Amino acid sequence: MRWVPTPLWTGHDDLAALVHDRWGALLARVNADASERYEAGEPLPRWFAKAAADAGLTSFALPRGAGGEGAGPRAWGRVLEEIGYLCEDDAVPYTVSMQAGVVTALLEADRSTADRSEPARQYVCPIVAGTSLAALAYSEDADPFALVTQLRSTRDGYRLTGHKTHVSGAALADVFLTYARDDNGDMVALIVERDDPGVEFGPTASLGHRTNGPRTMTFHHTPVPAARIVTATDGLGHAQRFLNARRLVAACGPLGRARALLERCIHRLATTTRYGRPLCEMPNVQGALGRMYIALQAAQAMLHRAFDRAESGRSDPLFDPVITAAKHFVVEQVRYVADQAVRVLGGHSCYGDPRYGRALRDFTDLVVAAGAQDTLEVLLGTTSVSACHTVTGREAPS
Amino acid sequence: MMLHFSGTLQRFVGFDRVLTIPAGTLGEALHWAEERHPQLRQVLRDNTGRLRRTHRVVLNGELVSAPDDELALQEGDMVEILTAVAGG
Structure with a gap:
């Protein structure tokens, strides 16, 4: 029987099932010792790079000419989100998307020449094959x-x-x-x-x-x-192009992980009794869960819209305001969800299950990833002011 | 014409947000600003002398898709240089 995602999340079941069926075993292998590695500060095991490449994960979104499967930005974003949902180690979506990002950067750098540039010739194949990280x-x-x-x-x-x-x-x-x-x-x-x-x-x-x-x-x-x-x-333009693309994919895994966190939170609340009834039956707890769900649905909508824009080729490759807003918004929502989980779960989140503490730390890290949130706000504000032509005196809509 | 700098570029022009410049092209305007603020050239242009891609040129409120030094300007025009860079 084909695996189906939790009814809580609908709309992209085929890709969710694809990730589960195709890479579920690989992700389960990573999950097996994710907590221990995190506490010890150990990186992903070396075997992961080759296994991810052999399973076609690293190359899923790369062009066919570079040994990839040619999936578009929309599918790649959904795949990364579902990886985040199934995998407890954020390093997995980070690492595979970084490989794809570097390969893309190497290939884009030589678009102006007929032949592949020397760095692309030398490094693309080993990265795609998982023999080089x-x-x-x-x-x-x-x-x-x-x-x-x-x-x-x-x-x-x-x-x-x-x-x-x-x-x-x-x-x-x-x-x-x-x-x-x-x-x-x-x-x-x-x-x-x-x-x-x-x-x-x-x-x-x-x-x-x-x-x-x-x-x-x-x-x-x-x-x-x-x-x-x-x-x-x-190179500044090259770097900003890289970071602009990075902004979009960096938000995917954490969003999937926050979805899984909400589900885990609900399961725990259903089996935790206070004052004679399960916590999940208390209206204040249900309200908190509802707000968490709204946050994640809104984050998904924002992120998927940004991917649609990238897929259609309408996004600005160096600084896209929609992509930037999506990264900013998703990060704030997943941080909110992790914070709310701690509030409704109480002590269990602090000493009963390390996943909540890890999520709080990892999601907070995202504040500075691929452009700090505060910097992005200023840039979006500047862009907005310019777009409204305030400087040249365009009138506001009635 | 007026050359308007915002955000991170302001420190390279002594925090003068707007420079009023007698120029008939974008190249003349930028050259005028670079003469008075020598640090600006390295920030604005790459090794080939082209305007870096991270700088957007907005002429009278309209984004110029492929700005170059030959872009014609008229008296009263407002050129904004918007620089959207993050990370570092």
Whole structure:
């Protein structure tokens, strides 16, 4: 009999069933020790990359020409959401979407040339095959115009010097898409390999997402051959394009996970008795559950609309306001759901089931992921003001 | 014409939100601003001298889809440079 999702969530049953049928066993394998790894701060096991690739998960949304299945943004978003629903480890949707994101970035960088660029030629196939893991090394605890990592040209290539303060996935990754300033101050996108001379990793504390394997990365005059340059000019545009796409997929897994959290919360409340009756029969608790459900339905609607926009090709590739608003909104809703779960469950959420604490930490982490919420608010406000032509005096609608 | 900077770009023009510039093209206007605020050039342009893709040009309230230096301007025009960057 075909698996069907909980009636609480309707509208995309086919994709939910596809994720369950095709990747359910893989996700169950990850779930088996998810709690222990999280508490220990251990990253996903190494076998995951190959298993996800062999199962066609990593390549699901990649173009057929790159060894993928060619699924569009809408289907990919739904798949990531359902993975979040079924899998207790946020590192899974994060990792597979990061692989797809880096491959897409490598392929897009050479769209202007007839042949695939050297970085695409060298790195796409191993990433798609799961024999090589990729990560983004961007953050420097600075604004995009104040990054200090430098790429200096030499007689036989380049030398990279600098420091990245937080690189998710660095504990396992083999290749890193990173950004640096060149001799002229322009930003360059390039690939660094884990074993390159002068690459040093360090520990970094993380509020949540402890299985993502975050590390600091320092480059000590690391030699970089010219063939590793992904884009030699306007790397800032390249990075913003990457982050804009990232904003959309980063919200999917947590949304699925928040849905699962609500269900788990309801099951617990149905078996917890206070004053002679189950907690879930108390109107104040039912009201809280209703608000959580509304939050998640609204988040789904917002996210799916943003994916529809991406699917139709109407989204702005560098900064799309609808995508940005969706990321912001989903993050606030999943944080609300985790907070409400703690309130209605009481002590059980704090010492009876570690999933709620993990969700609180991981969802809070999302406040700063792929563009901090406060920054996104300012950008959306600025964009809105401009769109209403306030500066040039367009009149408000009656 | 008037050149309007918002958000993160303001610090590169000494927090002058609006510069009034005698210019007939976008290139002339940007060059004028870059002359007075040398840091601005590196922020606005890439290695090839093109305006970075992260900067949107809005002319009299209308987004210019592919702005270049030849964009013609008239007296009284308002050009906004909107920069939407996040992460870092």
